[in-house]
Amino acid sequence: MRTDKWDVNIMSxxxxxxxxxxxxxxxxxxxxxxxASLPAEELHRNRGAFFGSIFGTLNHIAIGDILWFKRxxxxxxxxxxxxxxxxxxxxxxxxTPLRATLAELDALRAMLDEAIIAFCAEVEPARLGxxxxxxxxxxxxxxxVLGDVLVHVFNHQTHHRGQATTLFSQMGIDVxxxxxxxxxxxxx
Numbered sequence: 001m002r003t004d005k006w007d008v009n010i011m012s013x014x015x016x017x018x019x020x021x022x023x024x025x026x027x028x029x030x031x032x033x034x035x036a037s038l039p040a041e042e043l044h045r046n047r048g049a050f051f052g053s054i055f056g057t058l059n060h061i062a063i064g065d066i067l068w069f070k071r072x073x074x075x076x077x078x079x080x081x082x083x084x085x086x087x088x089x090x091x092x093x094x095x096t097p098l099r100a101t102l103a104e105l106d107a108l109r110a111m112l113d114e115a116i117i118a119f120c121a122e123v124e125p126a127r128l129g130x131x132x133x134x135x136x137x138x139x140x141x142x143x144x145v146l147g148d149v150l151v152h153v154f155n156h157q158t159h160h161r162g163q164a165t166t167l168f169s170q171m172g173i174d175v176x177x178x179x180x181x182x183x184x185x186x187x188x
Contacts, residue, residue: 012125013125013128013129013147014120014121014123014125014128017120017123017128017147017150017154018117018120018121019180019183019184020120020150020154020180021113021116021117021119021120021154022117022183023180023183024113024116024154024157025113025114025116025117026183027157027158027161027178028061028109028113028161030175030176030178031058031161031164031165031168031175032058032102032106032109033175034168034173034175035054035055035058035102035106036102036106037173038054038171038173040101040102042054042171043055043102044056047167047170049163049164049166049167050163051094051095051160051163052095053167054164054167054168055097055102055105056095057160057163057164057167058102058105058109058164059095059097059098059099059105060094060095060160061156061157061160061161061164062091062098062105062108062109062112063091063093063094063095063096063098064153064156064157064160065112065116065153065157066085066088066090066091066098066112067090067091067093067137068149068153069082069085069112069115069116069119069153070082070085070086070088070090071132071134072119072132072146072149073085073086074134075132075133075134075146076123076127076132076146079119079122079123080118080122081115081118081119081121081122082115082119084111084115085112085115093137094137127146128145128146128147128150129145129146129147130145130146131143131144131145131146132144132145132146132149161178165178
């Protein structure tokens with residue numbers, strides 16, 4: 001049996017989510033820059049991915065973010081960071097195009113990324129441990145801890161960005177390094 005104690009420095013959840021929001025924005029910039037290098041027909045070509053094309057995949061990530069942050073704004077009223085998301089029309093899940101062109105989708109993505117970063121800075125850390133209730137697009141009511149829901153939201157983004165990165169790779173386009181560790185600060 002061990003008798004020594006480990007001195008573990010555990011970061012607060014608000015800092016953890018701020019890291020993930022910054023990573024989200026960084027990776028989205030990389031993907032949208034790669035997408036901008038493609039002709040429209042290649043961007044929209046069905047490549048057998050879950051959402052068909054690169055454009056479809058990027059669109060789906062934005063749909064998920066809008067759905068989740070609209071729910072969060074309803075459950076946690078008064079967050080200035082999410083006002084811009086609240087003003088958006090509700091998207092039709094899972095893949096109705098939010099915008100007609102990549103440039104328009106890119107502008108929406110940039111706005112969402114700024115809102116997510118601002119939300120992570122604005123939300124009270126204690127709120128992350130509280131219950132969060134929502135109704136799914138299929139009408140199923142759920143109740144989870146808000147911080148756990150945010151883990152899901154960031155995981156959803158990463159999952160689908162991985163799919164997009166694979167599509168780019170299959171086309172011979174390298175989006176560059178994608179590891180979160182590259183953005184994390186060095187330990188003191």
